[in-house]
Every structure is written in C-alpha cells, then in structure tokens.
Amino acid sequence: MNANATRIAHLSDVHMLDARPSRARSGYSMGHRFLSFGRPLDAVGRRRKVAHALSAARRVGADHVVVSGDLTEIGAPGEFETLAEELHASGFAPERITLVPGNHDLYTSPDAWTRAIEGPLAAFRATSAQEPGRVVEAAGVRFLPLDVARYQPVTRSAGWIDDVALDAVQRRASDAGLADRPLVVVQHHPPFVRNTQAWQWIDGLIGAARLMTILEAFRHLFVLHGHLHSAVNRVLGCGVARVLGATAIVDDKDAPRVRLYDVRDGQLAAAGLVTG
Numbered sequence: 001m002n003a004n005a006t007r008i009a010h011l012s013d014v015h016m017l018d019a020r021p022s023r024a025r026s027g028y029s030m031g032h033r034f035l036s037f038g039r040p041l042d043a044v045g046r047r048r049k050v051a052h053a054l055s056a057a058r059r060v061g062a063d064h065v066v067v068s069g070d071l072t073e074i075g076a077p078g079e080f081e082t083l084a085e086e087l088h089a090s091g092f093a094p095e096r097i098t099l100v101p102g103n104h105d106l107y108t109s110p111d112a113w114t115r116a117i118e119g120p121l122a123a124f125r126a127t128s129a130q131e132p133g134r135v136v137e138a139a140g141v142r143f144l145p146l147d148v149a150r151y152q153p154v155t156r157s158a159g160w161i162d163d164v165a166l167d168a169v170q171r172r173a174s175d176a177g178l179a180d181r182p183l184v185v186v187q188h189h190p191p192f193v194r195n196t197q198a199w200q201w202i203d204g205l206i207g208a209a210r211l212m213t214i215l216e217a218f219r220h221l222f223v224l225h226g227h228l229h230s231a232v233n234r235v236l237g238c239g240v241a242r243v244l245g246a247t248a249i250v251d252d253k254d255a256p257r258v259r260l261y262d263v264r265d266g267q268l269a270a271a272g273l274v275t276g
C-alpha cells in the first residue's frame with residue numbers, strides 16, 4: 001500500500017445468529033428457517049467467520065471497516081449482541097467501524113435497529129447509520145451511512161430511500177466544501193432499479209432511480225453496498241467504479257472475503273480482496 005494511502009475494509013451480509021453460550025439451543029424459529037434456506041444455521045461458524053474477516057482487515061492495515069447490512073439473520077436482540085461482542089473483540093476502535101442495517105435486521109420488529117444502536121451497538125453509533133445526511137469523517141473519505149431498511153414480511157426483501165434521504169445525499173454531494181474527498185454512501189441495497197417491476201417491488205431499492213441520477217451528477221460520490229451477496233463494480237462515467245458491492249460473509253466457507261479500497265490523492269479505488 002502507498003504510504004500516503006488510507007485503506008477501507010468492506011464486509012457485508014454477516015447474518016449473525018445468537019451464538020452466546022447462554023442461548024438455549026432448543027431450535028430456531030420458522031422465520032430463521034425460511035430466511036436461512038440453503039445455509040446452515042451454524043451460529044458458532046458464522047461468528048467465527050466474522051472474527052476471521054475482521055482479523056484479516058487488521059492484518060492488511062485497514063484504517064476503517066464498513067459492514068453494509070444484514071448484520072443479523074432476523075434482527076433478534078441476541079444476534080445484535082453477538083455481533084457487538086465480535087466487533088469489540090476485533091481490535092478496531094469503535095469509531096473506526098461503520099454499520100448500516102439491512103432488510104434482515106428488521107424482520108423481528110420495526111425498531112430493532114434503533115434498539116441495537118442504542119443498546120449493544122451503542123459504541124458504534126457515532127459512525128453508523130442514524131439520521132440521513134450525517135457525515136462521518138474517516139480515513140481520508142467522508143461516509144454517509146444510510147438506513148434503507150424497513151419492517152416487512154420475511155417474504156419481501158426491499159429497501160427504501162425516501163425523499164428526505166435523497167435530499168440529504170444531494171445536499172451533501174453538491175456542497176463544494178465536501179468535494180475534495182470521496183463522499184461515500186454506505187447502504188445495504190444497491191442503487192440499481194431492477195429489471196422487472198415485480199422484482200423491484202420484492203427485492204429492489206424503492207427510490208433507486210433518483211439516487212442513480214444523483215450519482216451520475218457527482219463524480220466524487222460513491223456507494224458501498226451489500227444485499228446481492230455478489231461483488232459489484234459499476235462504472236459511472238470516466239471509467240471509475242463508483243458503485244461497489246461486497247460478497248456475503250455468510251456465504252463464504254472457511255475463508256471469508258473482505259473487499260479493500262485505497263484512498264489516495266482524493267481518489268477511492270478498489271484494491272482487491274483479502275480472505276480471513
């Protein structure tokens with residue numbers, strides 16, 4: 001890494017289960033079984049993968065860690081508590097970690113994220129998603145962490161970016177005083193409108209079209225996202241990838257993948273992967 005660069009580690013979709021020793025192992029809910037379909041309900045394994053991913057981020061000298069949603073499997077309090085324990089054990093100071101909620105984090109209750117960020121995740125509150133438009137200064141970039149999650153049935157997995165949030169992103173992006181560094185929206189859903197109206201309603205980001213218009217207008221604006229469980233590098237003008245999606249830690253076997261970005265001379269560029 002260039003000595004003048006700062007490095008961001010991006011991991012996503014950890015889908016943490018409650019792995020605290022106190023948890024009764026009497027079984028999982030129907031919601032867990034539906035939402036984890038095709039993936040083992042291995043609480044200890046998921047926790048271990050998060051630990052390994054964070055340790056890989058430390059090993060490569062990450063200055064800041066972004067976790068782009070689906071922090072938990074169903075947004076149960078014990079799942080947030082397990083995640084908090086792993087984050088606190090990571091060796092990263094809380095102000096060097098940015099968290100945003102995903103659709104899975106609100107399947108249990110509408111206020112699950114609020115309760116988590118005021119409870120077990122309180123140490124990460126200042127650098128994580130709260131009111132839209134709040135700027136988090138870190139590692140040579142400015143983050144705009146956004147909460148696009150809403151309470152919905154487990155059969156739907158949409159996100160919402162409303163006009164208040166879009167106005168806030170536009171206001172920050174058009175602020176000349178903030179144009180000297182990358183301005184990085186962190187949100188769970190990708191900003192793309194899906195191919196069909198049905199799929200957009202079920203799994204898309206409601207409001208994505210206007211976000212794409214804003215992204216196209218400001219070259220220093222980036223989005224780091226998750227949700228798709230696959231890597232995304234969408235180029236928007238001038239050959240620079242500015243929509244960057246991470247794979248899902250929950251889908252990785254023994255070697256969880258963490259995306260890296262280097263920031264130097266006011267530019268943010270993908271810098272490959274590290275595995276835990």
Ligand SMILES: [Fe+2]
Binds near residue numbers: 015069102227
């Ligand atoms: Fe996910």
Ligand SMILES: [Fe+2]
Binds near residue numbers: 103
């Ligand atoms: Fe998701």
